Amino acid sequence: MSQLAALQRAFQTHILHANDAIQQAITGTPLAPATERLGIYSTAYRLRLLEALQTDYTALHAALGDEDFEQLCFAFIAAFPSTYPNLRWFGANMDAYLKATPPYLDIPVLAELASFEWAKGLTFDAADEDRLTIQDMAAIPGADWGRMTFQTHPSVQRLDFFSNAPLIWKAVAAAADPPQPSYTEEPLSWIIWRQNLSVYFRSLDKDEAWAIDSLLHGVNFAEICTGLCEWVDELHASQHAAGLLKGWLESGMIRSVHFKT
Amino acid sequence: MIAKKLRGRVARPIPSNAGIGLRARHYLDILSAPPAVGWFEAHSENYFAEGGLPLYYLERIRSDYPLSLHGVGLSLGSTDSLNIAHLRKLKSLIERFEPGLVSEHLSWGSVSERYFNDLLPLPYTEEALTHVICRIMQVQDFLSRQILIENVSSYLQYRQSTIPEWEFLAEISARSGCGILLDVNNIHVSAVNHRFDPLAYLHAIPAGAVQEIHLAGFDNSGECLIDTHATAVCDDVWTLYGHALAHVGNVPTLIEWDTDIPALPVLLEEARKADALLQEVRRERSA
Numbered sequence: 105m106s107q108l109a110a111l112q113r114a115f116q117t118h119i120l121h122a123n124d125a126i127q128q129a130i131t132g133t134p135l136a137p138a139t140e141r142l143g144i145y146s147t148a149y150r151l152r153l154l155e156a157l158q159t160d161y162t163a164l165h166a167a168l169g170d171e172d173f174e175q176l177c178f179a180f181i182a183a184f185p186s187t188y189p190n191l192r193w194f195g196a197n198m199d200a201y202l203k204a205t206p207p208y209l210d211i212p213v214l215a216e217l218a219s220f221e222w223a224k225g226l227t228f229d230a231a232d233e234d235r236l237t238i239q240d241m242a243a244i245p246g247a248d249w250g251r252m253t254f255q256t257h258p259s260v261q262r263l264d265f266f267s268n269a270p271l272i273w274k275a276v277a278a279a280a281d282p283p284q285p286s287y288t289e290e291p292l293s294w295i296i297w298r299q300n301l302s303v304y305f306r307s308l309d310k311d312e313a314w315a316i317d318s319l320l321h322g323v324n325f326a327e328i329c330t331g332l333c334e335w336v337d338e339l340h341a342s343q344h345a346a347g348l349l350k351g352w353l354e355s356g357m358i359r360s361v362h363f364k365t
Numbered sequence: 366m367i368a369k370k371l372r373g374r375v376a377r378p379i380p381s382n383a384g385i386g387l388r389a390r391h392y393l394d395i396l397s398a399p400p401a402v403g404w405f406e407a408h409s410e411n412y413f414a415e416g417g418l419p420l421y422y423l424e425r426i427r428s429d430y431p432l433s434l435h436g437v438g439l440s441l442g443s444t445d446s447l448n449i450a451h452l453r454k455l456k457s458l459i460e461r462f463e464p465g466l467v468s469e470h471l472s473w474g475s476v477s478e479r480y481f482n483d484l485l486p487l488p489y490t491e492e493a494l495t496h497v498i499c500r501i502m503q504v505q506d507f508l509s510r511q512i513l514i515e516n517v518s519s520y521l522q523y524r525q526s527t528i529p530e531w532e533f534l535a536e537i538s539a540r541s542g543c544g545i546l547l548d549v550n551n552i553h554v555s556a557v558n559h560r561f562d563p564l565a566y567l568h569a570i571p572a573g574a575v576q577e578i579h580l581a582g583f584d585n586s587g588e589c590l591i592d593t594h595a596t597a598v599c600d601d602v603w604t605l606y607g608h609a610l611a612h613v614g615n616v617p618t619l620i621e622w623d624t625d626i627p628a629l630p631v632l633l634e635e636a637r638k639a640d641a642l643l644q645e646v647r648r649e650r651s652a
Contacts, residue, residue: 107525108492109444115485116476131522136558136588141521144589149481156482186480189438189451190410194482229414258415301418 119146120185153181153194160195160225163273164217166282176208198222213285216269220294220305223261224273227296227303230259236358238350248363250326254319255359259298262316264291270305299356311335315348324364325349379404379431379465379577381615382643383636386622387432392422394629399429402636404465406619409436412462413454423462433466433577433619434458435546440480441500441514442473442487452507459508466577466617468513468546469504471497471534486519489526489533501541513576514538515546518554518583518592530555531569538574545570547613548579549606550598550621554590563605567612575613580606580639581621595624598635606639610646618643 105113117123124139132138157177158165165173180201186194199222202208202215209215235257244252266287275282293313296305308316311332318328329345336344352358384404387395389411394400405426412423426432438451459467472484487493505512516534528536538545547570556563580603582596598606598620610616620635 106444106492107490108488108496111488111523111525112444112473112476116479116481119481120479129523129525131524133560136520138521140588144520144586144591145481145483145485149483152482186482187478189440189448189475189480189482190413191482192410192413229417229419232416232420259417298417301421 115145118142119149122146150178150181152191153186154178156191156194157198161198161218161221163221163269163276163282164198164214166276167214167217167272167285176202179205195222211285212287213267213269213272216265216267217272219263220265220269220273220296223263223296224303224305227259227261227298230257230298233258233359235356236353236361238353240361241349241353244361250324250329251363252325253322253362253364255362256316256320257297257357257359259296259303260357261296262313262320263294263296264313265294266291270294270307295357297355297357304355311344312348315345316352322364377431377463377465379433379617381617381647383618383620383639384431384433385620385632385636386435387423387426388623388626389419389422390626391629391632392426395426396422400629400633402430402633403640404431404433404617406433406435406621409434409455409458409467410438412458427462432462432464433468433617434462434464435515436467436469437484438474438480438482439469439504440472440474441469441504442471442485442493442497443475444473444496445475445478447500447503447507448475448478449507452504456508459510466513466544466546467508467510468515468577470515470517471537472517484517486517486521486523487533488523489528489530491527494528494533494536498537498541501537501543505542511542511544513544513546515548515579516551516555517548518551518558518590520558520589520591522559529561529566529569531566535569535571535574538571544576545574546577546579547575547609547616548581549609550579550581550583550602551592553599553602553605554583554592558589564608567605567609570612572613575616578606578609578613578616578618579621580618580635581623593624594621597631598638603638603642607642610642614650615643615647 111129114126118126127138130138130141154177168176183201184197188194199215199218202218268283268286272282293308294305295308315328315332318331329342332341332345380403382403384406385402387405387407407423412419436455470484473487474481474483474485514537552563552566580598581594582598583590584593618639620632622632
């Protein structure tokens, strides 16, 4: 190993594992000995990553309070050293960490808050792409509608939550008192998307959630109509599917249409 | 060879007056009442996303102002391989926004693909010098353009260093063909922290290589000055900036303020101070 590589590895060991071997490579002064000088970097490392997590997880922060949030973040930083040159991505594993780590795993709303906040971030800066409009749809012959499949806009995210995490986030964002965490037996479905540069989210009824999930999996429109018969009678299934599609188009959730036999 | 080819190849020049760092909290103020400032500098990594609001605002502001891109994530001094995915994103951003200047730091920040997301100082040795020159040339080749390299603030020095930082920086520029982004605040901070003469640093820098200057504020931890970019430029740094201008002439100068970011007029006032000093040098040189 080169001298430079060895020095950098020793520096890393100091920052990540508080190993002091690097100290002998540092010039200290009486006012600022080597330990103090190294300490500036190791402290800054943790504070910088903490700040990134504070930016990404405002509602999780509010739910836990300053002290517990900091404790969580420092544990997360130790468990997941940054593998990203861009801090934008550092917090990517927070929901997985909360789901797997005591005591957080016993409070499922925390992981769901983290999932929701991370998904909102992904929606916020997802790729700019064209969107399919109702006018585009009007040009498609009726005979081809059954074969239509759709690509959603890159900003669209589908999530299911057992808790009221999105409502807690909404209250925190409005600087209101957040509701107490509550849970349902069955998960509630949510969709997050971006329109006109703003991020939106709403809950979905079971039929719409199923239809969106089918659409995301490349199921064609005829099959979606058939599947919706579980919730509406056969006579109205196509009309219901068309109504859902109109809503998605008006919300800018659909990127493009394709045709599949 | 590459150094000669790349020198001076810029798409849209940054004017030789003061600019300010572009921050999200100022987007709306800038668009609603475009300020009289020469240019903006954006942190490259803040615009690596594929869409959304940040890129929208950058497009709008770029249409009215010259832009420079300043990166913090390339980890040029690391012995890791260059992160090509990161470099590709930078290249794509450059192609889209045609910045007048593109800059990075004389520092390292990763080992075995673990990132510190920091600008760590290098040991100033022959080995590090050869390594960094090679990396900068790789980056310039990849981007097909010259980049500027900025001197960082540091809080420690390595016993193995054998070359003064100012000689190290000058040599990098001479051998890689990169330009220099001279951070005057960083010179002041490091000079206090390591007890060297900031004027000796300044005068060792090849004036013709300096294409941009940074000014910022720092905090005092008691043991060291810390380059926080959280305060106004201090008097000592303004004085050193005057010396820097006397040495390098009129050079685009950026006011950086990244933490506890104040209202836009505060930054504009700092930019006006820099412009006044730039104007003075312009008058003296034309007299």
